Amino acid sequence: MSRLLIATNNKGKVLEIKDILADLGLTLLTPADLGLSLEVPEDGHTYAENAARKAAAFAAASGLPSLADDSGLEVDALDGRPGLHSNRFGPQPSTEAGRRRYLLEQLQGKPRPWTARFRATIAVALPGVEVRFASGECEGEIIPVERGTGGFGYDPLFLLPDLGKTMAELDAKDKNRLSHRARALQNAIPILKEILDD
Numbered sequence: 001m002s003r004l005l006i007a008t009n010n011k012g013k014v015l016e017i018k019d020i021l022a023d024l025g026l027t028l029l030t031p032a033d034l035g036l037s038l039e040v041p042e043d044g045h046t047y048a049e050n051a052a053r054k055a056a057a058f059a060a061a062s063g064l065p066s067l068a069d070d071s072g073l074e075v076d077a078l079d080g081r082p083g084l085h086s087n088r089f090g091p092q093p094s095t096e097a098g099r100r101r102y103l104l105e106q107l108q109g110k111p112r113p114w115t116a117r118f119r120a121t122i123a124v125a126l127p128g129v130e131v132r133f134a135s136g137e138c139e140g141e142i143i144p145v146e147r148g149t150g151g152f153g154y155d156p157l158f159l160l161p162d163l164g165k166t167m168a169e170l171d172a173k174d175k176n177r178l179s180h181r182a183r184a185l186q187n188a189i190p191i192l193k194e195i196l197d198d
């Protein structure tokens with residue numbers, strides 16, 4: 001069975017990626033499974049650049065096909081911030097809860113609705129082979145009071161208006177069908193099948 005390394009240090013992403021790719025018949029490994037600890041600098045100018053750096057660094061370190069996700073939240077009233085800097089938004093060092101608080105502080109006084117979207121780019125790298133990409137997005141709205149306990153990161157503040165629920169109020173099954181990451185990974189499945197069957 002083909003092995004694929006999930007090249008992330010984010011436990012929330014690991015759970016989601018494992019669930020979404022569960023039916024592909026791959027052996028999905030994490031850096032922890034390999035005793036691999038890598039912090040890849042995320043100083044690219046696009047999600048794709050950062051995802052490619054992470055996937056390529058983990059592929060080089062492990063010798064395994066590696067899949068990385070670079071993602072972020074873009075809020076229109078903040079001109080697209082935090083965007084690429086979603087995991088280090090506001091004063092550092094920060095926690096997920098601290099970044100959510102900081103986001104709400106930045107939005108104080110701005111007229112609602114606070115429209116926003118999550119974006120994810122997936123990069124798939126094999127040692128010595130050109131990196132391949134797939135992307136997905138999910139439209140929604142930031143709300144002023146947190147709701148729900150599922151997911152991770154900004155999920156308790158991100159409302160899906162059609163469902164009337166935040167990402168953190170969705171079952172994992174539903175988040176993993178509707179999210180930016182779910183959509184990007186669905187788009188990555190043909191790439192994985194092509195690369196891993198060779």
Ligand code: ITT
Binds near residue numbers: 070151152167
């Ligand atoms: P890796 O680089 O190790 O994968 P990371 O958390 O640093 O982990 P990113 O650089 O891609 O990952 O940062 C993405 C940030 O965007 C993440 O830390 C969250 O703050 C936010 N984010 C991305 N996807 C999200 C989701 O599904 N729900 C809530 N917040 C999300």
